[in-house]
Amino acid sequence: MAKRVILAVAGAGKTYHICHNIDKDKKNLILAYTHENIKNIRKELINAFGCIPELTTVITFDAFVYRYLILPYEPSILRFFQKDNFKTKGITVKEPESQTIDNRPNPKYRRKSKIGHYITQSGLYYCANLSELVMYIKNGRNSLIKRIANSLNKFYNEILIDEFQDFREHDFDLITALAKEIDNITLVGDYNQHSVSAKNNSGKPFKKRGTDVSYEDFKNTISDLGFEVDETTLQASRRCPENICKFVQEKLNIVFSHNNDNNGDVIFLSENIETILEDNNIVKLVYNDARKCNFRALNWSYSKGDTFDNVCVILTNNFEKIFNDDFSCRGISQQTINQLYVALTRTKGNLYIIKNSDYKKIK
Amino acid sequence: MGYIKSLYISGFKKFDEITVQFNEHMNIIVGENEAGKSTILEAIKIVLNQMYKNTDKSILKDLFNKTQMDTFKANPSIETLPKVEIELDLVLDPTEKNTEYFFGENSRNTEATFGIKFECAFNEDIGANLVDVINSGEIPYEYYNLVWKTYSQQQYYLIKRPLNFISIDTSENDTNSSFNYFNKTLFNSRYSEKEKIASKNKFRNELNKMFKSIDLEDIDEHRKFGINDKKVILESVLAVYEDSIALENKGSGMSSLIKTQIALDKSKNNLDIVLIEEPENHLCHTTLLKMLSEIEKRQSDSQIIITTHNNLIASRLNLKNVIWITDNEAKSLDNISEEDANFFIKADNNNFLQILLSKKAILVEGATEFLLLPKIYQQITGRTIEDDEINIISCNGISYSRYLNAVNDANKKIVVLTDNDNKNTKIEESINYNNEHQHQHIFLDNNTDNWTWEKCFYTLNQEVLNSLIKIDENANYLFHEKDYGKVLGKMLNNKVDTAYAMLNSGIDFVIPQYIQDAIKWLNE
Numbered sequence: 001m002a003k004r005v006i007l008a009v010a011g012a013g014k015t016y017h018i019c020h021n022i023d024k025d026k027k028n029l030i031l032a033y034t035h036e037n038i039k040n041i042r043k044e045l046i047n048a049f050g051c052i053p054e055l056t057t058v059i060t061f062d063a064f065v066y067r068y069l070i071l072p073y074e075p076s077i078l079r080f081f082q083k084d085n086f087k088t089k090g091i092t093v094k095e096p097e098s099q100t101i102d103n104r105p106n107p108k109y110r111r112k113s114k115i116g117h118y119i120t121q122s123g124l125y126y127c128a129n130l131s132e133l134v135m136y137i138k139n140g141r142n143s144l145i146k147r148i149a150n151s152l153n154k155f156y157n158e159i160l161i162d163e164f165q166d167f168r169e170h171d172f173d174l175i176t177a178l179a180k181e182i183d184n185i186t187l188v189g190d191y192n193q194h195s196v197s198a199k200n201n202s203g204k205p206f207k208k209r210g211t212d213v214s215y216e217d218f219k220n221t222i223s224d225l226g227f228e229v230d231e232t233t234l235q236a237s238r239r240c241p242e243n244i245c246k247f248v249q250e251k252l253n254i255v256f257s258h259n260n261d262n263n264g265d266v267i268f269l270s271e272n273i274e275t276i277l278e279d280n281n282i283v284k285l286v287y288n289d290a291r292k293c294n295f296r297a298l299n300w301s302y303s304k305g306d307t308f309d310n311v312c313v314i315l316t317n318n319f320e321k322i323f324n325d326d327f328s329c330r331g332i333s334q335q336t337i338n339q340l341y342v343a344l345t346r347t348k349g350n351l352y353i354i355k356n357s358d359y360k361k362i363k
Numbered sequence: 364m365g366y367i368k369s370l371y372i373s374g375f376k377k378f379d380e381i382t383v384q385f386n387e388h389m390n391i392i393v394g395e396n397e398a399g400k401s402t403i404l405e406a407i408k409i410v411l412n413q414m415y416k417n418t419d420k421s422i423l424k425d426l427f428n429k430t431q432m433d434t435f436k437a438n439p440s441i442e443t444l445p446k447v448e449i450e451l452d453l454v455l456d457p458t459e460k461n462t463e464y465f466f467g468e469n470s471r472n473t474e475a476t477f478g479i480k481f482e483c484a485f486n487e488d489i490g491a492n493l494v495d496v497i498n499s500g501e502i503p504y505e506y507y508n509l510v511w512k513t514y515s516q517q518q519y520y521l522i523k524r525p526l527n528f529i530s531i532d533t534s535e536n537d538t539n540s541s542f543n544y545f546n547k548t549l550f551n552s553r554y555s556e557k558e559k560i561a562s563k564n565k566f567r568n569e570l571n572k573m574f575k576s577i578d579l580e581d582i583d584e585h586r587k588f589g590i591n592d593k594k595v596i597l598e599s600v601l602a603v604y605e606d607s608i609a610l611e612n613k614g615s616g617m618s619s620l621i622k623t624q625i626a627l628d629k630s631k632n633n634l635d636i637v638l639i640e641e642p643e644n645h646l647c648h649t650t651l652l653k654m655l656s657e658i659e660k661r662q663s664d665s666q667i668i669i670t671t672h673n674n675l676i677a678s679r680l681n682l683k684n685v686i687w688i689t690d691n692e693a694k695s696l697d698n699i700s701e702e703d704a705n706f707f708i709k710a711d712n713n714n715f716l717q718i719l720l721s722k723k724a725i726l727v728e729g730a731t732e733f734l735l736l737p738k739i740y741q742q743i744t745g746r747t748i749e750d751d752e753i754n755i756i757s758c759n760g761i762s763y764s765r766y767l768n769a770v771n772d773a774n775k776k777i778v779v780l781t782d783n784d785n786k787n788t789k790i791e792e793s794i795n796y797n798n799e800h801q802h803q804h805i806f807l808d809n810n811t812d813n814w815t816w817e818k819c820f821y822t823l824n825q826e827v828l829n830s831l832i833k834i835d836e837n838a839n840y841l842f843h844e845k846d847y848g849k850v851l852g853k854m855l856n857n858k859v860d861t862a863y864a865m866l867n868s869g870i871d872f873v874i875p876q877y878i879q880d881a882i883k884w885l886n887e
Contacts, residue, residue, distance in 0.1 A: 027458055055460055072467025072475060072515035151466060151475065154457040 003179050005164065005187045005222050006230040009256050010345035011239025011307070014188045018160050019044040024053035026157035031061050033166035040305055041162060061161075061171065065130040066091055069148050073137075076144060080137050081115040092124040112136060131170040135177060145174075149181030157184060163305075164189030176225045187227070188234070191215050192254050192341050193304065212334045237345065239307055241265075244351050248344050251322055252329060252337060256345075264349040268323055269312070270358050282310045282352065285343040300343040312352035313343045314359050322353070364456070365526050365635055366666040367407065371450040371471055374428040376402045383693040386684055387454070389658075390668045391677050394688035395720050400670040403688070404530065404638050407668075410451040410481045411528060413511055413521050420504045423483065432502075439500040446484040453477040453525060461523050467515035477525075478514040483507055527552040528636035531622045542611050545622055546601045552633045566597045616645040620654050627661035636666045643673040655679045674716040678707040682769060687719050690774075699769045706765055714756045718770055718777065721754030723885055726763045726779045731816060731862040733757040736780075742871055743882050753885070767796075767803055778881045779805040785814035806881035813875070817854045817861065818847075823873040828854070831868055832861065 008014045019041060022028045032038055038060055045052045052058065059067075070077065078086050096117070097108040110116030118133040119125050125133075137144035152159065161167075164187040167175055179185045192215075213221070223229050236259030237245055245258040247266045269276060276282055277295045283303075284290075290297040298306075300313075315322065318332045319340065329337050344351060370383045377399035392400045408414045415422060424432075431445035450470050455462040455477045465477045472478075490506035497503060511519035529548045551559070574590050581587035602609040603625070610618045619642060626637045642654055655676060658667060662680070671677060677685055683704045685696040707715055718724050727733055736755050740748050748755065758766065763779045770777065783789050793805040813819040821828055832850050834840070840852025847855060854861045865872065 027460075067515070067517065068463065071517060072469070074516055075468040147475070151457075151463075155463045155466075157458075 003185050003227045004230055005227045006233050008188060008190045008234030009237055010190060011237035012234035013238045014234060015040050015044050015162055017234060018162055018188055020048045022056060023157060024049055026055060027155060028056040029156045029159045030058045031064050032162040033061055035060060036305060037163050062127055065134060069134045070130060073144055077137055083115055087123055088119060089123040091127055092120060093127050096126040096129050131174040135170060135174055145177050146181055149178050153183050159185045161187045165191060165194040180226060191218055192338055194338060239348055240345050244347060251327060252341055254341060262348050264347060267350055267352045269352050269354050273354055273358060273362055276312050276352055282312050283308050285311060285313045287316045300339040303346050304342050306346055307348060308346050310349045311347035314354045315356050317356050320355055320357060366454050368452040368454045370406060372406050373448040374431050374445055375406060375426060375447045375449060376428060378691055379428050379430050381691055381693060383686060384695060388666055389662045389680055389684040391680055391685045392670045392688060393677060393685055393716055393719055398688040400688055404640060406449045410449050410479050411524060416509060420507060423504045423507055436500055439498050441497055444485045449481040451479050455525055464515055464517060464523060465513045465525055469516040470514045476514060479519050480512050482510045526635040527633055529626050529634050530638035531626060532640045543599060546603055547598045549625060549632060550598055550601055563597045567592060570595060616650050619645060620650055623654055624657055627657060627665060629664040634665060639669045641670055643671060643676060674714060677716045682707050703765050703768045715769060717754055717756050718766060722752040723776045724754045724756055726756050726758055726766055726777060728781060729757055729759060731858045732780060734862040734866055738866055739874055739878060740882060743874060743879060775802060776885055777803040778885050780878060780881055781805060781807050782815045783807045783811055785811045787811055804884055806877045808875060808877050819875040820872060821851045821854060823875060827870055831864060
């Protein structure tokens with residue numbers, strides 16, 4: 001084992017792969033970005049082993065940084081800022097002060113060389129700046145990261161990170177810096193699902209100087225960081241039927257194959273839309289404002305990680321021409337494309353598609 | 364396997380500050396009465412077992428260090444309020460469950476290590492308006508917090524206890540609670556969570572069923588008696604049986620032995636650390652020997668921490684493992700040589716521990732000196748040896764150099780009184796030794812003619828002894844086939860009887876100069 005990134009497609013079984021390939025008799029640490037992911041991982045571990053293996057820990061990335069990287073080393077951190085006797089009291093999800101307000105300097109902002117950048121006056125760590133803090137503690141060659149990685153190597157046989165594409169900026173930097181020193185680390189993610197969540201949808205490593213980073217560039221970035229890139233293990237969807245995979249590959253220009261015997265078709269709906277909308281067995285995926293719908297609906301981005309028997313996707317205006325032969329995604333933002341990709345790949349069966357114009361008519 | 368590496372105490376009971384280093388396996392804590400041996404065991408229990416967690420805060424005044432209390436009384440302020448800190452450094456296997464939870468920098472150590480920290484301190488947040496009360500010299504016990512944290516700065520929960528330990532307290536007066544504790548701890552470490560839950564449930568259910576089956580008449584139409592579940596808790600009604608006799612019903616010596624045997628069977632009972640307080644209590648010599656051989660056999664399985672006053676225990680379990688508590692300091696004897704240590708292990712009946720446990724000591728060759736010295740001491744100083752807390756220790760044929768080697772750098776005055784055996788080399792050796800050692804000196808007569816204790820006394824007290832020692836005119840009284848004259852000859856052949864006769868005579872003998880010098884030096 002070593003440092004590996006497994007690039008996956010939707011429904012290829014990222015979580016399944018992680019959970020079923022650990023050595024349950026050794027110590028493993030599994031991290032993911034959201035609580036939703038953590039719940040899925042726990043469920044899958046129970047499927048695999050009947051219970052969460054005694055020596056396996058599953059926690060969110062933020063909890064990991066706070067409990068494993070900050071708290072045990074707090075004396076070093078406070079000493080670094082020469083605040084040895086400062087008393088911290090916990091963590092806050094409050095956003096840190098921004099550098100400017102309405103283009104004017106914000107007097108409450110603290111530079112990153114000050115402890116106030118990371119901890120409020122009342123002693124609460126800004127959750128948003130935890131990773132930046134860990135990265136910042138360095139004395140010449142002796143960095144906190146190195147010490148931490150050394151002990152993580154002693155404690156864990158393997159560290160696994162699910163939904164790797166969710167990590168941005170300092171979080172991403174922290175993971176790659178740690179990975180440099182960690183003996184066994186596996187990252188699993190889907191390039192095409194990046195920027196899907198409402199948060200964390202911009203910046204490094206998927207944006208470079210304001211432009212989107214292509215799949216190939218992304219691959220090169222992580223392989224330059226010393227990771228072995230695995231593009232075979234999780235390249236086929238265990239969820240989506242063949243016809244749906246073909247449709248997604250053709251329309252969104254994403255390499256997407258299948259590895260299942262599920263049956264289902266892409267069904268374009270322009271009439272009798274109400275029947276489908278009222279059918280509670282079919283979940284409707286809308287771009288946003290799902291809670292305003294008077295039928296069973298979910299936002300595209302919220303459906304990430306879900307699997308349904310049948311799905312009906314209501315398109316946005318940008319995709320009016322998706323059934324035309326000369327359709328191309330050019331001009332549509334990468335974020336919207338990725339969100340649609342998520343929506344289109346939730347079904348194990350049929351994929352109903354309703355154009356925005358048709359949907360508006362009945363509304 | 365995990366074990367306790369060291370213990371740091373600040374402001375707790377006897378100790379203003381002390382650090383105790385532990386060996387991975389065997390540890391024998393010795394010290395004078397009130398030196399704080401039990402306090403050390405109690406500190407371990409407080410940290411690992413969260414002792415006092417649910418006790419009333421009024422207990423705190425018994426826990427604080429007296430010096431700290433006095434400092435506060437003399438100068439009351441929030442800063443001088445007494446507080447207790449105890450840190451327990453552990454060695455744990457990082458590949459085992461939960462160990463990362465104990466790892467971090469939040470301790471007095473500068474590097475990240477494994478451990479748990481206990482702190483009992485005034486909570487300034489909740490007691491912010493108490494400044495006046497505090498400044499008037501009151502300690503606000505109710506506003507103290509007892510906090511247990513791991514070195515990773517997370518709350519320590521008992522359920523995540525990294526090491527299982529049991530304490531066997533043979534001096535416990537309240538045998539009932541001591542057995543309860545033992546049975547409970549053993550039950551908890553012996554069986555898995557699953558087995559424990561299953562047995563507790565079954566116990567409760569069967570008991571209810573059984574009671575129903577008795578078929579008592581109901582109280583009235585709607586009311587009847589049943590079992591109060593809260594009162595029958597399996598752990599509190601358990602007893603350990605040996606061949607159908609409950610341990611509680613055996614003699615206290617025997618039950619200590621059995622408890623020890625059970626506790627040390629690590630492969631079955633999963634106890635990492637066994638604390639044994641004064642195992643010599645209630646044990647006759649043979650049972651003690653049996654217990655010691657049990658401990659010897661098992662000592663590489665667990666970490667054993669014993670407190671004792673008993674020589675046999677200390678020397679049997681290797682003096683190198685002795686941790687000597689003196690003057691608020693814990694000293695290790697592990698720098699005594701292998702050969703000396705082995706020697707004391709073999710020589711069962713030695714008085715080694717007495718040296719450690721006394722303030723000042725006089726080492727003598729045998730019974731003669733042992734009998735006469737207290738009287739001589741009183742004659743010279745006008746005080747008794749008890750007044751001056753001096754211990755006279757008879758080497759009983761063991762070379763005094765073994766004792767001296769073992770206490771090597773101890774800050775304790777020890778005098779050796781010995782014979783020059785008619786050897787100039789012995790005299791020279793003693794001069795060299797005394798030059799090199801500040802706290803231990805050897806005294807002997809520096810005239811080789813006075814080669815033994817009896818000869819020294821006879822030279823100075825010839826007349827008195829000639830009339831005191833009755834001789835048989837027909838006897839030769841040769842000593843080692845040599846003729847020293849009849850009186851001295853008889854004295855040499857009957858050393859102990861002579862000493863006894865001298866003691867009972869009530870006579871103030873002239874005391875050889877080297878003995879006078881020795882006593883003078885001891886009291887300098």
